[in-house]
Amino acid sequence: MSNEMKRNINSQNINGHQDGVIFEKSHSGRTNACQSPRESSASRVIPASLLRESPPLLPEVSEMQAVRHFTRLSQKNFSIDTHFYPLGSCTMKYNPRACNTLAMLPGFLNYHPLAPVETGQGFMSCLYELQEILKEVTGMKEVSLTPMAGAQGEFAGMAMIRAYHDARGDTARCEVICPDAAHGTNPATAVMCGYKVKEIPTRADGDIDIEALKEVIGPQTAGIMLTNPSTVGVFERRITEIAKIVHDAGGLLYYDGANLNAILGKVRPGDMGFDVIHMNLHKTFSTPHGGGGPGAGPVGVSERLIPFLPVPMVGYDGDQYHWLTKKDRPQSIGRLSAFAGNAGVLMRAYIYARLLGREGMPRIAEYSTLNANYMMVELQKKGFDLAFPSRRATHEFIVTLKRQAKTLDVSAMDFAKRLLDYGYHAPTTYFPLLVPECFLIEPTETEDKDTLDGFIDAMAKIQSEAETQADMVKAAPYTLPARRLDDVRAARELDIVWKPGEQTR
Amino acid sequence: MPFIPHTETDVKQMLASIGVNDIEALFDEIPAELRIGLLDKVPAGLNEMEMSRLMHVRASGPQPxxxxxAGAYEHHIPAAIWEIVTRGEFYSAYTPYQAEASQGTLQLIYEYQTMMAHLTGMEASNASLYDGASGLAEAVLMAVRANRKSKSKRILMPASVNPTYRSVVQTIVENQGITLELVDYQLDAGCIDVASLPADPGDVAALVIPQPNFFGVLEDVNALTDWAHVHGLLVIAVVNPTSLALLTPPGEWGEQGADVVCGEGQPLGVPLAGGGPYFGFMCCNLKHVRQMPGRIVGRTVDADGKPGFALTLQAREQHIRRSKATSNICTNQGLVVAAATIYMTLLGxxxxxxxxxxxxxxxxxxxxxxxxxxxxxxxxxxxxxxxxxxxxxxxxxxxxxxxxxxxxxxxxxxxxxxxxxxxxxxxxxxxxxxxxxxxxxxxxxxxxxxxxxxxxxx
The missing domain is CATH 3.90.1150.10 (Aspartate Aminotransferase, domain 1)
Incomplete structure (x- = not known):
């Protein structure tokens, strides 16, 4: 079948009358009696000036319409459960179903966060044990689970570094060093904590440029933010030396845990000399990405930062689990959420960690690394260029499509979109920014060899398509619920809220 | 081995392809002195049956x-919600960067934005923030950026705002030189006395107005909003979404309405679950939308001219703007927002x-x-x-x-x-x-x- 024909068939599928926005399915007066409380006759004591005059515009649909609509929407997504998703730096591994089912037991779901701890000992024991497990796997001295995402963990980490310097009266430190390959959250976080950012370059072999580090470091340096393995997919070999340089200058080392999957049970950030780390439990500990959250970004610290950890934490006195608050930890940077962070996500991570156990942890690093190195070598054999060909892959690696972009005018974005037609989610594209036309590929340990081979074959096929019918590749995808979206129009003719009288279909 | 599919044959073939003898050889770039042995303090692995038994025991505490x-509310949650939300296609999807492969999540967020905008009476909504407390902190940062009339970093923060929210805001904004000045409440009425507000507050960026406030009491939001606008302050509304079915939406407070609206989304179909995950919502009018943090989805067209959805206004965000971003936030609370969207749809x-x-x-x-x-x-x-x-x-x-x-x-x-x-x-x-x-x-x-x-x- 030609792509044109596929496109037509697909268009008919998705443009049937069922596919408008939910508001277009709404009919005035249609209600779901089953989901409404009974009307009661008690009086209302709210002054008229504070009452709403007209009801909000919300859909009026039947329960079945709602279920069908959202089920059909779900079917327009790629997901780990349906597709291979080799997104570099995102660790899209299988999310075991048991983690969800057991975290959603009614006893956990009905627990009010302000209920007395006596009524939530089972729940709190899981969080306490998770703190202990994370301490052990990272080599840090204490862990606080409360940050609600990696970015909030980063914020907590940098705020602790600032609190540490401030507590010592060392207030001249106003700069934070980030490699140019750093994730965008790193510089954004440093600024949120009141710091200026100094970037240092990455060398051609993927390690950071230590000479450049020595040049920018000094008494004004509060700390450095690093990821190891780094965002370019290699292990920073001189990490101990870097730690010494930073510590000698009076700075602290921040570890972005984005790539912890690569070293789980093999090496620990605490042993590398890091003072503070965040973990992305939605990556390494397999809690769901959920179409963009919720995640969880616990932080761990070395001895000197323990007093500054964000609260609440879970304490255990040998008899009862209890919350540790600012009262118990007066130097804490404070609270980051109304309650205890994304507790349900923490529960899923705890269950996953217990299913893995101590033997399972290093296997994560081993098999994710095996999968990445296998893919790297096989893609190279198919003629693709590696960004760092002299290096081992960690759990991920970078292919650069600079040559294809130059000679065939087919970009990394075009390869990415065409991969969708082959049933593979695209790898991370255009990150890190320093490698042109890059694909950051992370297969994770949960994929089997056949899946990896299928992806490699698809890449080879797209390469030959690019050589013979570049225009076709450049207009991909063809088989998805939408073709390439007009991002420029999305920003210029801003339509972010549906209004009555509009038609989508 | 839990969740690892490799057979011995697979491993042999893969190692041969790579050209090494064993998996251990793949770690040869890591300095030997950094390598560790077994993680003794991590318990041995359990199988699913054993884990299930353990968790059932831990979930079986008293249920008074x-x-x-006080910020987290028990409401009936329709059964359909979490049946749909935990479908793998929502549960295990990534942030919708590849729009063509994420139309389900993107359209859902567009519908969510629409519902929240209509509920709050505002023109725009983002795709959500972490929770109500951190959302208020982001609203404070946004108001300081958005108030063109004021260079001030002073914020008036009523004591009738949830004390935990106030403490979270303090944690998040203090390193940026923003100061929170407490506005007292009347001991007999439990709300702010508008008459007691200063005739000349000086240069202040914004006033936070809770509705209902932490005591459950309804504030005189119309008078407070007008007072703030007369003195050049922006108004940050912190509201309970359930209450908005009954109460004046912040967009209609006073003469001009609130400027930034935020709050805790948990009452909309999200279980108490010991405190999370919940989500923070945030709405504003279009004139401030470029100062709003967090993801925003827009409706556009695809290459065939058919309607479709994509992340938009990304120039505000950390992955583009790096150190100049509106916030370091990367994501929203996707799954929880899906629950709230289905909740609002089912209830109407x-x-x-x-x-x-x-x-x-x-x-x-x-x-x-x-x-x-x-x-x-x-x-x-x-x-x-x-x-x-x-x-x-x-x-x-x-x-x-x-x-x-x-x-x-x-x-x-x-x-x-x-x-x-x-x-x-x-x-x-x-x-x-x-x-x-x-x-x-x-x-x-x-x-x-x-x-x-x-x-x-x-």
């Missing part, structure tokens, strides 16, 4: 009758109004019954939404709550630590989930506890 609100305006009304009426009913108990009085004479404060005469709130718990009732949130001026006071909530029998059970238990404790004291 709960009248605590009428259903949500009934939830709000029923909660309000149960609360009135409970208040009247508790007020009749000897030694129990209402702290404030003002109208409330679905929470109220009781004062206890001659007994400690801690003792009363402890005794109620022994009777199987969680009687509310003890205000002692945060509001010592109120004396022995408890914040109580009754949503639509409470039956007449539940309310009577609380009344009877409190009545017994009061006479016992007061008798003991005498």
């Amino acid at each position: 009758l709960c009248f605590i609100g 305006a009428q259903g949500l109004n009934r939830v709000a009304n029923s909660s309000h009426q149960n609360t009135q009913n409970l208040a009247a019954q508790l007020n009749a108990i000897d030694g129990v009085t209402m702290a404030f004479a003002s109208p409330t939404f679905h929470e109220f404060v009781i004062k206890l005469d001659g007994v400690s709130a801690e003792d009363v709550l402890g005794a109620l718990m022994a009777d199987g009732v969680l009687g509310g949130f003890n205000l002692n630590a945060d509001y010592p001026a109120l004396g022995e006071a408890i914040l109580v909530c009754a949503t639509e989930t409470k039956t007449a029998a539940d309310i009577a059970a609380y009344r009877d238990a409190l009545s017994r506890v009061m006479s016992r404790l007061k008798g003991g004291a005498a």
